[in-house]
Amino acid sequence: MKLDSKIPSGPLGQKWDKHKFDLKLISPANKRKFEVIVVGSGLAGGSAAATLAELGYSVKSFCYQDSPRRAHSIAAQGGINAAKNYQNDGDSVQRLFYDTIKGGDFRAREANVHRLAQVSVSIIDQCVAQGVPFAREYGGLLDNRSFGGAQVSRTFYARGQTGQQLMLGAYQALSRQIGLGTVKMYPRTEMLDLVVVDGHAKGIVVRDMVTGEISSHAADAVVLATGGYGPVFYLSTNAVGCNVTGTFRAFKKGAAFANPCYTQIHPTCIPVSGDHQSKLTLMSESLRNDGRVWVPKRKEDCAKSPGSIAEADRDYILERKYPSFGNLAPRDISSRAAKEVCDEGRGVGPGGLGVYLDFNDAIHRLGAAKIRERYGNLFDMYERITGENAYQQPMRIYPAVHYTMGGLWVDYNLMSNLPGLFVLGEANFSDHGANRLGASALMQGLADGYFILPYTIGHYFASSKQTRPKADDAEFRKVEEEVAARTKRLLSIKGKKTPRAFHRELGKLMWENCGMARSKASLELNLKRIPELREEFWNSVNVAGEAGDLNQTLEHAGRVADFLEFGELLCLDALTREESAGGHFRVEHQEEGECKRDDENFAHVAAWEFQGEGKAPLRHTEPLVYEEVHMSTRSYK
Amino acid sequence: MEKGMNLTLIVWRQKDAKSAGSFATYAARNVSPDMSFLEMLDVVNEGLALRGEEPIAFDSDCREGICGTCSCVINGVAHGGQKATTACQLHMRKFRDGDTLTIEPWRAKAFPVVKDLVVDRSSFDRIIQAGGFVSVRTGGTPDGNAIPVSKEDSDLAMDAAQCIGCGACVAACKNASAMLFVSAKVSHLGLLPQGKVEQDWRVLNMVKQMDAEGFGACTVTGSCEAVCPKEITLDNIARMNRDYGVATAKGK
Amino acid sequence: MNIVNNLFHSTLGKKYLMALTGAGLFGFAVIHMLGNLQVFLGPEALNRYAHFLQSNKELLWPARFGLLAMVALHIWSAVKLSAENKAARPVGYLNDPAPPAASYASRTMLMSGLIVAAFIIYHLLHFTVKVEPVNLTGRDFDDLHVLDNAGRSIHDVHQMLVIGFQQPVVVLFYIIGVGLLCLHLSHGLSAMFQSLGLRNKAWWPALQQSAKAAALLLFLGYIAVPVAVLLRLVK
Numbered sequence A: 001m002k003l004d005s006k007i008p009s010g011p012l013g014q015k016w017d018k019h020k021f022d023l024k025l026i027s028p029a030n031k032r033k034f035e036v037i038v039v040g041s042g043l044a045g046g047s048a049a050a051t052l053a054e055l056g057y058s059v060k061s062f063c064y065q066d067s068p069r070r071a072h073s074i075a076a077q078g079g080i081n082a083a084k085n086y087q088n089d090g091d092s093v094q095r096l097f098y099d100t101i102k103g104g105d106f107r108a109r110e111a112n113v114h115r116l117a118q119v120s121v122s123i124i125d126q127c128v129a130q131g132v133p134f135a136r137e138y139g140g141l142l143d144n145r146s147f148g149g150a151q152v153s154r155t156f157y158a159r160g161q162t163g164q165q166l167m168l169g170a171y172q173a174l175s176r177q178i179g180l181g182t183v184k185m186y187p188r189t190e191m192l193d194l195v196v197v198d199g200h201a202k203g204i205v206v207r208d209m210v211t212g213e214i215s216s217h218a219a220d221a222v223v224l225a226t227g228g229y230g231p232v233f234y235l236s237t238n239a240v241g242c243n244v245t246g247t248f249r250a251f252k253k254g255a256a257f258a259n260p261c262y263t264q265i266h267p268t269c270i271p272v273s274g275d276h277q278s279k280l281t282l283m284s285e286s287l288r289n290d291g292r293v294w295v296p297k298r299k300e301d302c303a304k305s306p307g308s309i310a311e312a313d314r315d316y317i318l319e320r321k322y323p324s325f326g327n328l329a330p331r332d333i334s335s336r337a338a339k340e341v342c343d344e345g346r347g348v349g350p351g352g353l354g355v356y357l358d359f360n361d362a363i364h365r366l367g368a369a370k371i372r373e374r375y376g377n378l379f380d381m382y383e384r385i386t387g388e389n390a391y392q393q394p395m396r397i398y399p400a401v402h403y404t405m406g407g408l409w410v411d412y413n414l415m416s417n418l419p420g421l422f423v424l425g426e427a428n429f430s431d432h433g434a435n436r437l438g439a440s441a442l443m444q445g446l447a448d449g450y451f452i453l454p455y456t457i458g459h460y461f462a463s464s465k466q467t468r469p470k471a472d473d474a475e476f477r478k479v480e481e482e483v484a485a486r487t488k489r490l491l492s493i494k495g496k497k498t499p500r501a502f503h504r505e506l507g508k509l510m511w512e513n514c515g516m517a518r519s520k521a522s523l524e525l526n527l528k529r530i531p532e533l534r535e536e537f538w539n540s541v542n543v544a545g546e547a548g549d550l551n552q553t554l555e556h557a558g559r560v561a562d563f564l565e566f567g568e569l570l571c572l573d574a575l576t577r578e579e580s581a582g583g584h585f586r587v588e589h590q591e592e593g594e595c596k597r598d599d600e601n602f603a604h605v606a607a608w609e610f611q612g613e614g615k616a617p618l619r620h621t622e623p624l625v626y627e628e629v630h631m632s633t634r635s636y637k
Numbered sequence B: 001m002e003k004g005m006n007l008t009l010i011v012w013r014q015k016d017a018k019s020a021g022s023f024a025t026y027a028a029r030n031v032s033p034d035m036s037f038l039e040m041l042d043v044v045n046e047g048l049a050l051r052g053e054e055p056i057a058f059d060s061d062c063r064e065g066i067c068g069t070c071s072c073v074i075n076g077v078a079h080g081g082q083k084a085t086t087a088c089q090l091h092m093r094k095f096r097d098g099d100t101l102t103i104e105p106w107r108a109k110a111f112p113v114v115k116d117l118v119v120d121r122s123s124f125d126r127i128i129q130a131g132g133f134v135s136v137r138t139g140g141t142p143d144g145n146a147i148p149v150s151k152e153d154s155d156l157a158m159d160a161a162q163c164i165g166c167g168a169c170v171a172a173c174k175n176a177s178a179m180l181f182v183s184a185k186v187s188h189l190g191l192l193p194q195g196k197v198e199q200d201w202r203v204l205n206m207v208k209q210m211d212a213e214g215f216g217a218c219t220v221t222g223s224c225e226a227v228c229p230k231e232i233t234l235d236n237i238a239r240m241n242r243d244y245g246v247a248t249a250k251g252k
Numbered sequence C: 001m002n003i004v005n006n007l008f009h010s011t012l013g014k015k016y017l018m019a020l021t022g023a024g025l026f027g028f029a030v031i032h033m034l035g036n037l038q039v040f041l042g043p044e045a046l047n048r049y050a051h052f053l054q055s056n057k058e059l060l061w062p063a064r065f066g067l068l069a070m071v072a073l074h075i076w077s078a079v080k081l082s083a084e085n086k087a088a089r090p091v092g093y094l095n096d097p098a099p100p101a102a103s104y105a106s107r108t109m110l111m112s113g114l115i116v117a118a119f120i121i122y123h124l125l126h127f128t129v130k131v132e133p134v135n136l137t138g139r140d141f142d143d144l145h146v147l148d149n150a151g152r153s154i155h156d157v158h159q160m161l162v163i164g165f166q167q168p169v170v171v172l173f174y175i176i177g178v179g180l181l182c183l184h185l186s187h188g189l190s191a192m193f194q195s196l197g198l199r200n201k202a203w204w205p206a207l208q209q210s211a212k213a214a215a216l217l218l219f220l221g222y223i224a225v226p227v228a229v230l231l232r233l234v235k
């Protein structure tokens, strides 16, 4: 396999403009003749489908929810970055670029990140024109806040629902095209496989989630924007339906999977309350502006009520370890600090898996009214979930899986190594390196969909000169049969354990052995245990219901089956990356608890190639060459 | 460890859109007060599956009250009656040991039942497709700060824009009216200068589609507002009525 | 024409019709009540007022037709919308729970309206057309005459009221009819502002309270007459 990143030549700042000029065009009259399948209707997929249709392409859009508006992008709270420098505080494309590269622990591609920073500016203009109600100042201009430890205020936001508002903007643009008949929408339709003809991605096989019908769709190109794979850990801040199926099926059809081990663990989530738990809820990072993170100094105090623990007996962990950043230390670092104290047995709450986030000082300093004004909705949400009043007692928080930086490998054109297969948003690996900064995923998803793919896809059409197969060609029939056989097999096992039970077990393995801290031993344990669990799954899973029907157990079972394979790949990637970087923390590679990168040997993208069932995948590398930035050590002490 | 609660569930079961449905009774044992309502259903479903019965189909995705997927009527009230709370955010500590809960799908002609508690809300999508957008293409838009928007208008627009499209308003309304949903979008866009340009056209088209889908009319009972998890208010409906009147008076 | 189409063929248009006609009828109800209250100024004032109305045929008939058209439109849109509303919700919830937050008045608008319609018909037969059997007194109201200041013989409306309202069953029906009308208006008046979009957040609570207050005043104003007659305060 050849990984050609196709990064244009020339100075960093001019690459994208030059490249845009070099890209071949399709004449307006001819665009109509090209059909594009877009799987996923989130920020990335929704914006891409709408824009491609506006340009004149014939688009089919797929999502598993009952409406495209419900893609999990809707859940993003904090905001979206853009180098507008509206605040006149020294921001620029160059600075956003640098912060993002550094935040990613120097494991992202320079050219991609620079382009991202460049187009960030247009995203805001686009969204404002669509009617996204970003927060404004009294003078009527757009407001910004600083987010995720950035030293400039470049984050645009819409209350605590930025993702929702951007999502609705994209959804409305998409709806307009659906109304005009240029996009055909397929909600409640799950992509179960990719179809490759003569080495080019040419279509997908889907299951109608209401009737159970399995059918094929052929096109001139396939765009995957299926989001992240967080639920491989079972519990995460993702939606319960988020899955790896789209990208993993493509992987099995020859697309390279890059850096699967890079996963982001968010420090401020509501802790698990019991085995019944189905998902974890994020409490906005902004809480750390006023909340202080602590645990008791002594194990014996952990069961006591927090108010009865004297000041001297409290350990304000982040303030102690990172005096200059204190409670605002970056996500990966704060998460690990919490895990460390819980591992020492000093955690609080059920199972000892939690630390306090205390607002007592802030309430004394600013008054409860001020705190209510700033965080009222979050305190309400906390109370709904835990039944506890955070004005009176400290919140309990614990880290949870939140975002996956890994994804299908793509070149500068967002095309995978399989020609005709484009991958956008969280589903690709491209821009965040080993760690994503707050407010940059929304930016990336929209950059990909509104401003990058619409240019690059035309070039593929103009230069590849492919023909479009029919959806009843032999290859499609064959894949349909495979998919149907798999469904049938899942239903026929009739064993003793539900898919959820397997998912929970896999999640436990992943979280404990491949979560916030990973070691050779823990990863090797997983590489042994996951195949065993998978074997057990295929022997004794119980999938109730029928194939020709709305069957949520079956849907879940299919996703868990893919997670059971993908989890192994993730652990393998983590094992072979013998360094610590961003969200990937190998205990063997640290310096006083901090990540220790190995730039000599690991300044590269690891992209895995499927070799066939039962065979170990092959690890390829794409070297990361930094022309503009100097790789430094991230320090937040 | 607190002792779990035991509950009786009376649940609507319906195989598919064409079949007739009926109520079935299930026992939910040892329910933890820390569970969300949907997690309670998950646990009941696990039990059903292992007994060889078909689990109860219900919609959900984000499980944090923002995607608008979850949709069930609990004890006669859409989303269960806790203020500003979706079913996925409703927690079992709101119930008591021994309670009997009825669980039903959204009921409306425009939301046909797909299976059990799952309904088809594509009518909402079609209403948006009829006009719930600003007709701008990607690219070529003016700078974000080119048109100032008063903070007041932008806050009001945001209040309306928070709608998650769950359909609880329709489910709660005795007329299955979609006015709260439609007016939230009409208000959100109409309050902003970017959306004002197309306001007449938008309101007429969206209302036309709303009627075509078979939703009822508003009789100002306020049920929608009472169950709305995002606390969208009747003000939006008044605003839409006014916009509709203005557009009509212009002869549009 | 679009205007007609929008008004008669959309739900919102029909609500406009209902609100506009409702407003007109409310206006009539207020004027009618004020007219009635002249009973307390003595027989002469009331009879003069009644004669003034009766003798202005050029005004009377257009007004009657106007009112009739409003009632017809109001009922037509009410019945049509109610049917659409019912069709929109073919299946209800188990044990028919009351819809959340919906007041009694708001849930029973069609019923209260239809009973009011029945009452209005009775009321017209009673005092306007003066069909003898419905007044339950055994007397023909057409025979009641009195001489006015100018010495002309005019209809003795005062006498008619006094005789009519001495019949307790009639008074009871009257009170129920007016009571239901006011229940109808306690919701309808604020709904009217809502339907026409003539309100905002700041005004809404005040509007709702005023609607209830106006309905109550109307109720008191209307029942004052028969109650006073029954209690022999007006003879």
Ligand SMILES: Cc1cc2nc3c(=O)[nH]c(=O)nc-3n(C[C@H](O)[C@H](O)[C@H](O)COP(=O)(O)OP(=O)(O)OC[C@H]3O[C@@H](n4cnc5c(N)ncnc54)[C@H](O)[C@@H]3O)c2cc1C
Pocket: A039, A040, A041, A042, A043, A044, A045, A062, A063, A064, A065, A068, A070, A071, A072, A073, A074, A075, A076, A077, A078, A079, A080, A162, A163, A189, A190, A191, A192, A225, A226, A227, A228, A237, A238, A239, A242, A243, A245, A246, A282, A402, A403, A424, A425, A426, A427, A438, A439, A440, A441, A442, A443, A445
């Ligand atoms: C709680 C939370 C808060 C966040 N806050 C922020 C923030 O403040 N700022 C920020 O920048 N980022 C934030 N993020 C990250 C960001 O929201 C996501 O990374 C981003 O929205 C992903 O967008 P997407 O379009 O790639 O995928 P999604 O929005 O996840 O869309 C995936 C789409 O693919 C479809 N799909 C998936 N699998 C299939 C299949 N097999 N068949 C058919 N369709 C399929 C789904 O239906 C869906 O339409 C947050 C994430 C979470 C979970």
Ligand code: HEM
Pocket: B218, B219, B220, C015, C018, C019, C020, C021, C022, C023, C025, C026, C027, C029, C071, C074, C075, C078, C079, C082, C106, C109, C110, C112, C113, C114, C116, C117, C120, C181, C184, C185, C187, C188, C189, C191, C192, C193, C194, C195, C196
């Ligand atoms: C004649 C029989 C009547 C019937 C069948 C009737 C029926 C109705 C119905 C069904 C409504 C809609 C309720 C709602 O929107 O919640 C309504 C509204 C209303 N009615 Fe009547 N009504 C009648 C008489 C009257 C009378 C006599 C008056 C006035 C004195 C009146 C005044 C109103 C008003 C002001 C409204 C509010 C309009 C709106 O909702 O916008 N109605 N009526």
Ligand code: FES
Pocket: B059, B060, B061, B062, B063, B064, B065, B066, B067, B068, B069, B070, B086, B087, B088, B089
């Ligand atoms: S599941 Fe998303 S709102 Fe309830």
